[in-house]
Amino acid sequence: MKEKSDRETGPEFSLDQWLDTAVRGIRFGPDRRAVRAELYGHLEDKIADLRRIFPDLTDQEAQERALAGMGDAAEIGKQLARVHRPWLGYLWRVSQVLLALCLVWYLGFNISLGDDGWPGGDDSDFEWWDFDGLPYDAGLIDWYREIYLPGDDPDQLLTLSPDLTTRIGGQNVSLLRGALWEEDGGARVLYLHLRVDSWKFWELGELEGDWLTITDDRGNTYGLGLEGPKTELGGLLSSLSGRGYGPFHHCYVLKLWGIDPEAERLRLDYGPVGSLFSFTVDFEEGAA
Amino acid sequence: MKKFQFHLPRLGRRGKILRNLLATLLLLTLIWGQFLCPLFWPEWEFRRAERRLLLPPSEVVLHLDSPGGRIYREGQSRPILRRDHQFIGVGDGYAITVALKDRPPLFSAPHVYVETWDLSAQEGKVKVITTSIANLYADWRREAEEGFLRTYRFSMGLVALDLPAGTVQGELTVEEDGKTYQTDSGVNDAGVCLFSFPHLEGDVSFSYGLPYTLRLYGQDGAVLLEQTGSIPQSDALITIGFRS
Numbered sequence: 001m002k003e004k005s006d007r008e009t010g011p012e013f014s015l016d017q018w019l020d021t022a023v024r025g026i027r028f029g030p031d032r033r034a035v036r037a038e039l040y041g042h043l044e045d046k047i048a049d050l051r052r053i054f055p056d057l058t059d060q061e062a063q064e065r066a067l068a069g070m071g072d073a074a075e076i077g078k079q080l081a082r083v084h085r086p087w088l089g090y091l092w093r094v095s096q097v098l099l100a101l102c103l104v105w106y107l108g109f110n111i112s113l114g115d116d117g118w119p120g121g122d123d124s125d126f127e128w129w130d131f132d133g134l135p136y137d138a139g140l141i142d143w144y145r146e147i148y149l150p151g152d153d154p155d156q157l158l159t160l161s162p163d164l165t166t167r168i169g170g171q172n173v174s175l176l177r178g179a180l181w182e183e184d185g186g187a188r189v190l191y192l193h194l195r196v197d198s199w200k201f202w203e204l205g206e207l208e209g210d211w212l213t214i215t216d217d218r219g220n221t222y223g224l225g226l227e228g229p230k231t232e233l234g235g236l237l238s239s240l241s242g243r244g245y246g247p248f249h250h251c252y253v254l255k256l257w258g259i260d261p262e263a264e265r266l267r268l269d270y271g272p273v274g275s276l277f278s279f280t281v282d283f284e285e286g287a288a
Numbered sequence: 289m290k291k292f293q294f295h296l297p298r299l300g301r302r303g304k305i306l307r308n309l310l311a312t313l314l315l316l317t318l319i320w321g322q323f324l325c326p327l328f329w330p331e332w333e334f335r336r337a338e339r340r341l342l343l344p345p346s347e348v349v350l351h352l353d354s355p356g357g358r359i360y361r362e363g364q365s366r367p368i369l370r371r372d373h374q375f376i377g378v379g380d381g382y383a384i385t386v387a388l389k390d391r392p393p394l395f396s397a398p399h400v401y402v403e404t405w406d407l408s409a410q411e412g413k414v415k416v417i418t419t420s421i422a423n424l425y426a427d428w429r430r431e432a433e434e435g436f437l438r439t440y441r442f443s444m445g446l447v448a449l450d451l452p453a454g455t456v457q458g459e460l461t462v463e464e465d466g467k468t469y470q471t472d473s474g475v476n477d478a479g480v481c482l483f484s485f486p487h488l489e490g491d492v493s494f495s496y497g498l499p500y501t502l503r504l505y506g507q508d509g510a511v512l513l514e515q516t517g518s519i520p521q522s523d524a525l526i527t528i529g530f531r532s
Contacts, residue, residue: 088301095308102315109322169342196342202325203339210524211404247321272404272524273382276342 015043015063021073025081028089035080043070128246130195133176135243135251144243144253147191148177155182160285166277171198171205175268175279180259188259190266192281194240197249207252209240211270214256216263222256229257330388334375337386337400337528346377346384349478350447352419374419376447376480381408383417383449385522403522407449412515414502415449417522418495419482444495446519448473448481448502452512457505458483462498462519496521 019036026032046066050057057065070076127137135144150159160178167173177193196205214222222228228238237257244251259266265282269275299307320326327333330353338345352374373388382404389399407415448458458481459472473481481504485495497518504513 088305092301092305092308095305095312098312099308099315102312102319106315106319109319169339169344171339171342173342201321202327203336205340205342206526206528208341208524208526210526270342272343272384273380273406273408 014067015040018067018070018073019043022077023080025077026084027081027086028084030093031084031086031089035084039070043067046070125242125244126246127244130197130244130246130249130251133193133195135193135253137244144193147181148179148193156180157182157188158283160281160283162279162281162285164279166279168277169205170200171196173205173207173270173277175281178281180283183257187257188261190254190256190259190281192254192256192268193243194252194254195249196252199248201247204248204250206250207240207270211272211276212240212254213269213275215267215269216260217265217267218260218263220260220263222258222266224256330373330375333373333388333400334377334386337402338377338384340528341402341526343384344379346379347478348375348377349449349480350374350376350419350476350482352445352482376417376419378407378449381406383407383415385417385419387420400528402524402526402528404524404526405520406523409523410517410520412502412517414451414504414513414515416500416502416517416520417447417449418519419445419447444485446483446485446500448483448504451475451479451481451504454506455479455481455504455512456507459503459505461501461503462495463500464495464498495519 019039022039023032023036026035043063043066046069047059047062050062050065051059054062067073125136131137134148146153148159150156157180160180162175162178165172165174172195174195174197175192176195177191179191181189181191183189194207196207198204209224212224214224216222222238224238224240225236228236230236238255240252240254242250243253254268256266264284265280268279268281270277327336331348331351334348335345375384375386375388377384377386384405385403387401389401405415405417407417410416446460446462448460451458455475457472457474459470460481460483461468461470462485463469469485471483471485473483475481499516499518502513502515502517503511506512
């Protein structure tokens with residue numbers, strides 16, 4: 001008859017059996033292995049303590065006493081199974097797989113796109129937020145800082161900080177700054193800094209120049225684009241242009257050429273028909 | 289001097305699940321943003337176009353869902369199917385047409401073209417707007433030629449709004465270069481007529497200003513209204529979601 005192996009006949013045999021019985025009810029494999037390893041370590045410590053306190057004990061006796069002190073493996077197994085619910089383990093594993101897949105997809109896709117793969121990419125118009133209330137980020141195109149911020153240039157007639165905001169369709173539309181300049185030849189040019197912002201980045205609003213109606217208190221109407229004033233070569237002098245954008249905002253510069261020197265107020269109405277919103281700019285509130 | 293050390297809090301199983309799911313959600317949001325935040329249903333795209341233009345929701349009176357063009361890529365015999373959608377909504381004194389072009393069946397944002405019409409500026413009792421019938425948008429594979437040629441084809445559609453009560457049938461006549469084209473249309477559930485002129489191919493803008501005569505008939509075949517005018521042009525053409 002073949003001799004039984006050491007594992008089946010030795011002291012480890014009953015220890016293994018006890019551990020297997022204790023963790024059998026834990027259905028999530030990684031948990032079962034971790035708990036088994038923990039129990040095994042605990043039993044080993046206990047056996048070592050018994051051997052130290054009672055040097056005369058054999059390995060077999062120390063193990064039997066340690067196991068007896070641990071209690072009934074089947075009962076412990078039931079309690080462990082109750083504590084270690086499998087769905088939590090499976091959910092954890094699923095969350096790991098999902099995260100890994102998304103990481104691989106996002107990083108892989110972006111690396112393949114190069115600069116365009118990241119928010120804003122290499123687009124100089126991109127800014128995370130309009131922190132300075134001016135077109136573009138500071139340091140990128142500082143020309144607009146000279147336009148809007150008070151300076152000592154005699155051609156800067158006045159600067160405005162109307163800081164007007166209206167909420168429409170869940171979006172904020174703001175008229176933040178303005179500046180009136182006098183160009184060579186005496187024409188007055190008004191610059192207005194407009195912003196649309198919303199936390200709903202997927203439906204962030206946009207302004208359309210075609211829907212702007214601009215009038216002053218003297219009855220003048222100011223057209224934009226092709227309907228506005230032009231240079232001798234046909235260049236457009238008045239326009240609404242995007243100047244800086246981010247996931248939660250769009251910034252615009254409204255440039256109006258040929259402002260009536262006698263005008264005291266300017267009204268902006270926006271909408272395809274009628275007015276969705278309007279802003280009034282009071283020149284008397286500005287200060288050069 | 290004691291060195292400052294920052295330790296992240298040790299998370300339990302539930303905490304790790306929550307952290308992983310939040311990180312996954314963040315990454316999925318970034319990926320969605322990279323694809324220009326496509327929405328699953330075309331109706332949602334239409335509503336989103338309205339919100340992006342700061343418009344209140346309009347009443348959808350027409351939705352044209354084209355069967356889709358087939359786009360062949362070089363070296364591939366299997367076409368990529370795309371669908372185009374046209375929505376027409378009517379708001380307070382205006383109409384809005386939203387065209388979703390090149391909308392693949394799956395995960396990608398369409399090109400969105402919007403036109404608005406000031407209905408209050410039209411003189412006739414029945415308001416008229418144009419739309420391109422986009423179901424002819426397709427790519428045709430030219431076997432005889434090398435490679436593949438993208439061909440865009442549109443036909444002009446004309447939509448009559450604010451029909452008199454009791455209208456069951458409409459008839460539209462358009463004159464172009466001395467020729468007269470006539471077509472008729474029933475009234476849909478939203479109470480509008482869609483007249484299609486497949487023979488007026490090309491960009492819809494070719495049709496602006498053409499004189500038309502509109503006749504609307506009641507149940508008994510009597511003419512309820514006859515209106516003449518010229519095909520109007522939209523007040524604004526807006527392309528959404530493109531940054532130059």
